[in-house]
Each structure stands twice: as structure tokens, then as C-alpha cells.
Amino acid sequence: MQAQDQSSPANLRLKGTRSWIRVCWEGASNTKGYRLYWSDNEQQPAAPLATVAAANCFYIQGVKENTHYYVWVESLDSxxxxxxxxxxxxxxxxxTTEARQLDIPSSAAVPEGMKLFWHDEFNDSxxxxxxxxxTYYSNIDYLRKDNLEAMRNGELPEAAYKLNGRTINIFTNDSLPAKAFYPSNGRKISSIQTYDWRTNENLLDNSRGGYFEVRVKRSFTGKPQGLNTAFWFDSPGPDLKYYLQEGTTLDGVKGIRPKGQVFEIDVFENLDAQFVLHGHVDEHGRFVHNLNTHIAKGFEHRDQWVTHGILWTPNSIKHYINGQLIRAYTDKHQIYSPNHVMNVFLGAYGGGGAVNMEVDYIRGYQWPLEDGNELPNPGFDINTTLxxxxxxxxxxxxxQGQGVLLKPGQEIEQYVYLDNDKTYQLTYWQQGNGQLQATVENMKLVTGDLQQAAAQATGSKNTFTEQCLDFRxxxxxDRNMKTIRVAFKNTGRRPIVLDDVTIRKTH
Incomplete structure (x- = not known):
């Protein structure tokens, strides 16, 4: 965990990462400066390791990973x-403090009741x-093998970027990155991403989907070859199993992706901010074409701050710009949604001239889950839309709070990501002199076909009674998620109130 030690005084704030420690303090406004000391034991060094003037923040670099450090800050004149x-x-x-005080609010596209679970405001130096x-790498490059050995040897070019304490500017120009990603045409790539192909290290578990949003300003000068700026999701490595479709084997790798499921989602690419769902790959592993795509009209993207968002649920994908819904892919018999971790990219691409993508923030929201319950909005209390x-x-x-009223013949349903091949118990409370049908079904990826896992019909009383249903x-x-559908239908003649629905793993 990146954590501030609870023994630290309130006016000294510490954040530790694998590569640096941020030291911030609140001292006297008229001091001449501060001496800083740090050590991986409790002994304060005899001489200061850094001295700063008229500042209240400092970054200690060159630290060791997973190490407990002690930090001292002393005033020069008091x-x-x-x-x-x-x-x-x-x-x-x-x-949590930063999450409560976001400099710029997220757009209106964030579903009511979702909570921030991951973000970067790029406010650090x-x-x-x-x-x-x-270092950039993706499925397409692994397929083509242009930079395969460079990736395996840790020799890929490093992204060029600058942080100013408010934003990050990811760029390419004649000088940086120092080496072209594609030497044949001079195209350079500066990209930051949440997964590393060489080490197989994933930094973000987004396997339950969610709403993801970035605020960016994109520009270029000259005539860059292969000009692109992109915010996108790609299936992780360390091979092509998520790129290849089921039934395909290439270089000893067997495809596991069902036909019609995405291996890549471009929330925006190119200067027209094209949205693309990639997935059609032939039996030889050759990319054929996208599954679906669209370009939103009426938006100016060059040199303008624009907010781009994607809502990825177990059974739909929705695209937003500046909080406005642009396109919703909600066909329950053509479900594009991945059921596994996706690598998140922010990148600038071009050869010659300069390409810039300045990012104000990136934020990920998910439905809050509490007390081992894996079902979002179990008590119908987190919003007014259900x-x-x-x-x-x-x-x-x-x-206790809100519940849901089901009149005769009415029903509600929810599609949920759960761990695959595990046993769970569904519990719920019902009230009313009627009959309620509860059903849990396993969903087949892409087609949305349902196979019943468990079902029961229960009578109701005037007081709330608890019901339980076990299923697998x-x-x-491997660890890919399983999509299930949980549904309740009033099959009686009188209204029923449903509340406090839970799904918990039983072992």
C-alpha cells in the first residue's frame, strides 16, 4: 500500500511509491528553508541529504522498493x-483525501452511485x-514481431512526457523518444499503460469493468507520419491468447477469445476521436476488421479540452463525450464486453513534426461492494434510477431505507461479474402476500444465451422474510470473470416488496 504512517504528524504528509517518496509539510511561512534527512533505519543521518529553500514539498528519488523509510525535516532558522x-x-x-477534493469535477456521465476506485490527477512532479x-507494447506488435526481441530484452523506447504539477503532456517530436518504434517509417510512440508485457505485471485490476474517463487536449505541429493520439484498452499478454479466437492456434498459442468479443477498445483515436471496438480475427490470426465503430459529429478536438468516457458493464458498452451519451452498445445477443483485465493506454504517435496529448486526469469508477457482497446496489439505496x-x-x-416494488407480472434483473467456477449464495428479503420467482443464470459470452444455475419460487408474508438460494x-x-444474470419476478396476484439482496461466496 502507498500509505502515510499513522505515527506521522498531521503537518508532515508522506507518500511512498516504488520509485520515490513525496515529502510535504506545513511549516512557518517566513523560514529560510529546510534540511531533509531520510534513512531505512531509525537513525537520522549526521548530515542532511537535501536542503530546500522556500518550499514545502520534496521528492526523494532512488529509493528501494517495499522498504520502510524514516524522514526528518528541520527548519534552517528555528x-x-x-x-x-x-x-x-x-x-x-x-x-481518500485527494479523491474528496478533485480539482475538476468529473462529467455528468458518471453513473449515480458509482464510486471512484482508481485515478491519476497527474498533480505530482x-x-x-x-x-x-x-514502454509501449500491444497485441498487434506481438503479432507482427517488429519489436518482439526489443520487448523481451527490455530495450523498447521510453515514453516522452512532462509533468507540471497539474497535467501530464505525452508527446513525440524530432528528439524524443530517442528511438523510433517503427524505424522503417520513423514513427515514434510515447505511451503510458497499466500492463507490462515483458514482466507480465498488471497495475490495475479492472476485471469488473466500470466507468472510465479522461480529460485531454490534443495537438500537433508539422506533418507527422502515422499521426495519432489515443485513450484505449487492450487485452493483456504475455502472449496472444486474448487476441486469437477460440479454435485458432498460432505459434503454439491457443486462442481463448470467443468470436465477437473485443480484444481492443479505442475510446478515441485519430484527431476525429473515432471510437472503435476491435475483434474480427481470422483463423490464421490475421486481423480482419472491427466489430463496430463510430465518429461523433459536432466536436472540435484539436487544441481543445475534451472529456471522453466509457461505461463498460458485463453486458454493454457505452461511449460519452463531455458527459453526453454518444452511442450505446446494449444488444444482449451481441455483447462485446470483455470478462477480464484490460490494459489501459494513454499515448501519442507520430513520425516527424510534434504530437502532443496533454492529460488533466484519468478516473475509474465502479459500483461499491461491501461486507463480502458482490452484488451492486443490493438495497436499492444508492440512486434514484435502480x-x-x-x-x-x-x-x-x-x-430500512428503499426497496423495490414488484407488481404482479413485473420483474427486475441485473448482470453481474463473479469469479468463475465458484459456489455462491443469493439471499434476499421479501414482503407481501404473493409469490416471487428468483432465478440465477450463467450467461454465455457474446451471444448472451442463458443457462439456469438455480431457481426457486417463494411465498411472501406481511412482514419481511429472508430467502436463500445456492448456486455455482x-x-x-483461468481467472476470467463469469457473467451471471440474477432476476426476480412477481408471479403472484399481489404486490411484493424486495430488499437487501446479497450474493456472497460460500467458500
């Missing part, structure tokens, strides 16, 4: 001294390497 400790973990954790890798539930039910008074999720590859 007895003011701060002391604290922090661990340089290799994992990020949500900074150094890149947070617990969140980002800085999301992510769908159906004909309506909000009403429940056991279907099998998917």
Missing part, C-alpha cells in the same frame, strides 16, 4: 522539526510508477 515514516510499496492505493509503465438493476420495478419503502458459477478461462 527549532521546527517534523518526523515521519512511510513504506515504498509497489502497489497503489486510493488517496514525477510519474507514479505504481500506476504506469512507460441502476445497475433493469426492469419494471419501482422504488418504494423497504426494510460456470467455468471460464
Amino acid at each position: 527549532k521546527e522539526t517534523f518526523r515521519g515514516a512511510v513504506t515504498t510499496s509497489t502497489h497503489w492505493s486510493l488517496d 514525477l510519474l507514479d510508477r505504481n500506476k504506469w509503465h512507460t 441502476l445497475p438493476w433493469e426492469g419494471s420495478g419501482a422504488l418504494t419503502s423497504g426494510r 458459477t460456470g467455468k471460464e478461462y
